[in-house]
Amino acid sequence: MEGEQDPATLIRGANTIDVPGGSAKEYKLNFLTYKLGTTKFKVTFKNEKTREFIYYDLTVKAGTQDLISLVELASPVRELSSEVITIENPLDKEVEITREMITCDNEYVNINIPVLIIPSHAEGCIELTYRPLITSESQSTLRVRSPDLGDYEYRLLLKGLPSSS
Numbered sequence: 001m002e003g004e005q006d007p008a009t010l011i012r013g014a015n016t017i018d019v020p021g022g023s024a025k026e027y028k029l030n031f032l033t034y035k036l037g038t039t040k041f042k043v044t045f046k047n048e049k050t051r052e053f054i055y056y057d058l059t060v061k062a063g064t065q066d067l068i069s070l071v072e073l074a075s076p077v078r079e080l081s082s083e084v085i086t087i088e089n090p091l092d093k094e095v096e097i098t099r100e101m102i103t104c105d106n107e108y109v110n111i112n113i114p115v116l117i118i119p120s121h122a123e124g125c126i127e128l129t130y131r132p133l134i135t136s137e138s139q140s141t142l143r144v145r146s147p148d149l150g151d152y153e154y155r156l157l158l159k160g161l162p163s164s165s
Contacts, residue, residue: 006039007091008034008091011031012030035062035151065151075159077133080130083127085126085128091121091148095149096118102145108132112127113127128142130158132158133160135161141155
C-alpha cells in the first residue's frame with residue numbers, strides 16, 4: 001500500500017499460486033474497507049526460480065455504503081420510546097465515538113451517550129429515545145461518523161401516535 005497502512009482497510013490474497021507454463025489462472029484478492037476514500041496498492045507475482053515477475057498497480061475507490069437499516073420508533077404523544085443500535089468494531093484497537101460524531105435531523109430524537117468506547121473486536125450500543133409532541137409520521141436520518149470505523153447511516157421511521165387517554 002502507498003503511505004501508512006490504515007487498520008480499517010484489509011487486503012488479502014493467497015501467498016502462493018501455481019500457474020503452469022503457457023497458461024493463465026485467476027487470482028482472488030479480497031479488499032474490505034470501513035472508510036470512504038481511495039486506496040492505492042501494488043500486487044506483485046514473482047517466480048522464485050527464474051526471478052521473473054509482473055506487478056499491478058491497483059486503485060480502489062470506496063464510496064458511500066447503502067443504508068445500514070431502518071429503525072422504527074413509535075410512541076403515543078408525550079410518551080417515550082427507545083431503540084438500541086449496535087456498532088461493531090472489527091479492528092485490533094479500541095474505538096471511541098463521542099456525541100459530536102452522531103447526528104440526527106430530528107429534534108425529538110435524543111442520543112444519550114457522552115462517549116461510547118468500543119473495545120477491540122466487540123460491539124457497542126447507542127440508545128435512541130423519541131418523545132413526539134404531536135401526532136405525526138416522518139422519516140429522519142441518523143449518522144455516525146467515526147474516523148476509525150467510517151460512516152454509518154440509519155433511516156429512522158418516527159411515529160407520534162394519538163394519546164390513549
